[in-house]
Each structure stands twice: as C-alpha cells, then as structure tokens.
Amino acid sequence: MQPLRLNEFLPYRLSVLAAVVSEGLARSYSEQFGIGVPEWRVMATIGEFRSITAKAIGEHAHMGKVKVSRAVASLEGRGLIQRTQNAEDMREAFLVLMPAGDDMYRQIVPMALGYAETLRAGLSRDEVAVLDQLIDKLMARATVMPSAG
Amino acid sequence: MQPLRLNEFLPYRLSVLAAVVSEGLARSYSEQFGIGVPEWRVMATIGEFRSITAKAIGEHAHMGKVKVSRAVASLEGRGLIQRTQNAEDMREAFLVLMPAGDDMYRQIVPMALGYAETLRAGLSRDEVAVLDQLIDKLMARATVMPSAG
DNA sequence: TATTGTTATACTCTATAACTATA
C-alpha cells in the first residue's frame, strides 16, 4: 500500500492553509469591528454590488440562505445595512450599506487587501498568476467530483 | 479606494476551495466508516507513525489537545485504536491501530490518495510542483503574520 | 511548578425542516 503522509496530503494542506489564513484575517476584523466571517462576507458582497438580494449574496459568497439570513439580521440590527423590499416581488428585499456600514466597509477593505498583499509578498508575479489558475482548476475538479472511493 | 471583489480575494478563494475539497473527501469516509475529520486525522497520524502520543498527534495534525483527546476517546471506544501508557512517563500513552482500525485505515488510504490524485489530474507535473511550493510559501507567510491592518 | 491528558461548562455553529409570505 502506498503510504499517506498527512503533511503532504493535498486536502489536508489546503485545509490547514485556509484555516490559518482565514483566522489571521478574521481575528483582525472581529477584534476591531465585532463581526464574524459570515457578516464580513455579506458586507463584502453588498459593498461590491451596492444593492443585492439575500439569495444573490448566498450564491456569490458561497453561503446557505440560513447563514445569510442570520448575518443579515445581525448587521441590520446594528444599523450597518438596510433592507428595502422589492416592489415588484415582495418576497425579496434589496440590501444596501447604511452610512455606518459603509464607514466600516471602507476601513475593512484596505486592511483585507493589505493582508492578501502581504500573503502574496513572497511570490513572484508569475507565481501569483499560476496560483490563481491553480485554485480555479482545483475548484472546478472538486466541484464536479461526485465523491472519493 | 481599491475595490474588493470577493471571488478574486485570496483568503476567500482558499477558504472555499478547502471547504469544497474537504467536504468531498470527508463525505466519503464519514458515510462509509462513520468517522469525522478529527478522527480521520488521528488515524492517519497513527497510521503514519505506527505508535505516537496524543500530544505528538496534535502537533503533527494541527489539532488542539482537547480535539485530539475526544477523537482518541471515540476511536478507542470503537475498538479501532489502543492506548498503552508509557512506563517511563505515566502521564502519556502511546496510541496504536488495533486490527479493526488497521483494516479501516487500509481502506481509507487508497481512497484518500485516489481523491487527491483525481484533484491533481487536471494539472501538469510542473503545476503540481509549483502548487506544493506555493502552499508552503503561503503557509510560512500566514503563520508568521501577526494580524492584518 | 510544569506537563499530559480529561472533563465541564457555556457558547457558537450548523443542518434540517417547518413555517410565512408572496408569486
């Protein structure tokens, strides 16, 4: 049987890397702004699109509707975002950043971009490009794969 | 302000990729063998070293002592592993796979390696090598980084 | 005093499904 060395095993390596990276960034914005990963992803998505429904956020930020709903409720309760029902389909609402949310967003974005920049700082321009391609390819494979075994 | 597009943001991309990859693999062994990620990591580490303490497992598999302790208790309760106190330091115990655990391990390893192989199947030999280097570099950066901002 | 490992506590997160309102 082929040996399996955990520290050379791709799924394990990706999992640990993502956890370390995610925790490093999340610690910053959770300490400074008191929000968690789901709230950050919702704010980032609203900030990116300016006005968007909960469903579209879930699709864009890889979150289920329950998680989106709870993050939205939390952000709305803190006055960071506002929802306005769509008059043409009263089931859904458009979400936008309130001034306080926009302030926070404008503080988090440079910090987050700086974090990603620092991460990439050890890589050459070519390596950065290859990294992005590799992530895309692996995502495509992993998404299509039925399951192992 | 520089825009932040979530789907181009490295920490987010790594997080989603790792989650998709990890879930695909974990679904297989959880359905077939009824173990979760911590149990799999403990078994993989014992299988790799044949005999090892809980503390060393935690260091090797990036798990806290509480998580290791609970995974070990679960695996021991199912007769998959056995612990033997170290006569030279009675605080710790060496863990080994029992026959049933070894059987399971020998079924999971080829499946897990096959999964990783399928993941990499779309990559060239060069890309695989670069990927491993990139993960190492990013891990080193992320581990050293104090926090963002 | 420090270390290995376990247990307790409270807390958070999650998955599922039931539910409301609207289409």
Place this chain on the structure above:
DNA sequence: TATAGTTATAGAGTATAACAATA
C-alpha cells in the same frame, strides 16, 4: 406549486478553563 426568506429545533462542534495525575 414554487420561491424568498425566517424561525425552531436539536445536534455537533468549539474555546476556555478547571481538573487529575504525573513529572
């Protein structure tokens, strides 16, 4: 019937610290 979104429930996972045993 189907969809957008919320709420309920229960179960799993987590962090922290307290704890026992040993060094």
